[in-house]
Amino acid sequence: MxxxxxxxxxxxxxxxxxxxxxxxxxxxxxxxxxxxxxxxxxxxxxxxxxxxxxxxxxxxxxxxxxxxxxxxxxxxxxxxxxxxxxxxxxxxxxxxxxxxxxxxxxxxxxxxxxxxxxxxxxxxxxxxxxxxxxxxxxxxxxxxxxxxxxxxxxxxxxxxxxxxxxSPDIAAAMWTKLVVNCAYNALSAVSDLPYGALVAQQGVPGLLEDIVAECRAVAAACGVDLGDDLIDNMHAIGRAMPGQYSSTAQDLRRGRRSEIDFLNGEIVRSGDATGIATPINKTLTLLVKLAESKLQSA
Ligand SMILES: NC(=O)C1=CN([C@@H]2O[C@H](COP(=O)(O)OP(=O)(O)OC[C@H]3O[C@@H](n4cnc5c(N)ncnc54)[C@H](OP(=O)(O)O)[C@@H]3O)[C@@H](O)[C@H]2O)C=CC1
Ligand SMILES: CC(C)(CO)C(=O)C(=O)O
Incomplete structure (x- = not known):
């Protein structure tokens, strides 16, 4: 073929x-x-x-x-x-x-x-x-x-x-992966830490859950039900890939523009469109963009 x-x-x-x-x-x-x-x-x-x-x-x-x-x-x-x-x-x-x-x-x-x-x-x-x-x-x-x-x-x-x-519900499957990316990618990028070291920091597991909660509310407002095991799935990724730097972290390391507008930025846009506040995703998007602008001007 x-x-x-x-x-x-x-x-x-x-x-x-x-x-x-x-x-x-x-x-x-x-x-x-x-x-x-x-x-x-x-x-x-x-x-x-x-x-x-x-x-x-x-x-x-x-x-x-x-x-x-x-x-x-x-x-x-x-x-x-x-x-x-x-x-x-x-x-x-x-x-x-x-x-x-x-x-x-x-x-x-x-x-x-x-x-x-x-x-x-x-x-x-x-x-x-x-x-x-x-x-x-x-x-x-x-x-x-x-x-x-x-x-x-x-x-x-x-x-x-x-x-x-x-997948019987490909939209939910894509949103589930998006939420995992929203939880880890920006934090791994701005801290330049792999997932294992990231989640070992005090306060990070709770922050990951807050990010997921914000994303879940936006998904629900968009008509997508993300199911009960979302938090467990998100934590499982961190445990399964302790040495992994997010693709966003890898992009920043290579001095490249990341996909942040289509990860946490997507949550921000969808939140704005559906009236759901997304302060954490807004902050993470901005932090990654600030890091990108620093690299591009270097
Ligand atoms: N890498 C991974 O492990 C994973 C990646 N993904 C997703 O998969 C997608 C691809 O990621 P990844 O493979 O890592 O990205 P890469 O940057 O490694 O690959 C994309 C390639 O396409 C090239 N390209 C872009 N536009 C053109 C064009 N018009 N003509 C020819 N070549 C072009 C890019 O070149 P240039 O860089 O010069 O623009 C680059 O070499 C992303 O959405 C990512 O989030 C999902 C899961 C895991
Ligand atoms: C490694 C993983 C699965 C989670 O962040 C990923 O998709 C990425 O880095 O973009």
Whole structure:
């Protein structure tokens, strides 16, 4: 099967590698440094202490999605519109288009710019680029997807060894992941601490619960019920990934703009729209933006 990855970074290269290993014809669409590295040396997947060199096509031309049966859309949230417009003219009517991104708005925004149905995916992986064309898998890798077309996509992904669940309520699943991101990402970024050290600080577990409570109220006002085990799930992530720095922390370390507008910032916007006060999420969003502005002016 022909599969294209739009936005070949950590997530795109990891899932692209898994699908290519399973025998699919994978084309990675990314930046020139990635393209040169993959064309020269193949795509390298570092996983559980092993190094796998995988054959994949690589290009910086978004038109390469043409003819793909499935497209994995893996750019950061702030790049959704631009990248979506670039691939839009080249999508086939029957192409399965999946958004493998954090936040709750990307799938809808991508559908809007492409006019193509989008399958939202909740991505449970820890992956990072260890160099141009080298992706390091740090943990998990399962997906939850939902909506029209998701059965076919799940079959393809599961057959390739990517554990993919069909979620009966994909909106709630995406919001649940958003709440976890709202709890940890900004705090890990502004403190530059991994989750284990973060939650060991006095007052932090209580603050995490206050963030979750604020997010839950906003979700409820948006018609999304986040269920009873949200707090337990949130604490479980911190326990399961003690050495993990949030992606927001990693963005700041690399001197890059983060996705904060689509994490705590999303809660703030939705809170404003539904009349729910979000003082903690507002503060966290601002703190990350202040840290970003300091890096950008350095
Ligand atoms: N990494 C992880 O473990 C996880 C990430 N996620 C989510 O997955 C999404 C992707 O994250 P991640 O893979 O880490 O991000 P990365 O920044 O590693 O990957 C995105 C890649 O897409 C490239 N890109 C952006 N626009 C274009 C374009 N128009 N044409 C070609 N290439 C483009 C970027 O280049 P450039 O940087 O130059 O713009 C970058 O190399 C995010 O929403 C993230 O929150 C979710 C769970 C875990
Ligand atoms: C590691 C994890 C799951 C939680 O914060 C994440 O999604 C991120 O860092 O963006």
């Amino acid at each position: 022909k599969i294209a990855v739009m936005g070949a970074g950590a997530v795109g290269c990891y899932y692209g590698a898994m699908l290519a290993r399973a025998g699919h014809q994978v084309t990675l669409i990314g930046r020139p440094a990635l393209v040169q590295a993959v064309q020269a040396d193949g795509l390298v997947l570092e996983m559980q202490g092993d190094r796998h060199v995988i054959a994949a096509e690589a290009t910086d031309d978004p038109a390469a999605v043409a003819g793909a049966n499935m497209v994995l859309f893996c750019v950061k949230s702030s790049d959704t519109e631009v990248a979506g417009e670039q691939i839009s003219p080249h999508l086939r009517a029957d192409t399965l288009l999946l958004s493998l991104q954090n936040g709750v708005s990307n799938a809808d925004r991508l559908a809007q710019v492409t006019g193509h149905p989008v399958i939202p995916a909740v991505v449970y992986v820890a992956a990072a680029m260890a160099g141009a064309g080298i992706v390091r898998h740090e943990g998990r890798g399962d997906l939850a997807i939902g909506g029209p077309g998701s059965e076919t996509a799940a079959e393809i992904l599961n057959a390739a060894g990517v554990e993919t669940r069909l």
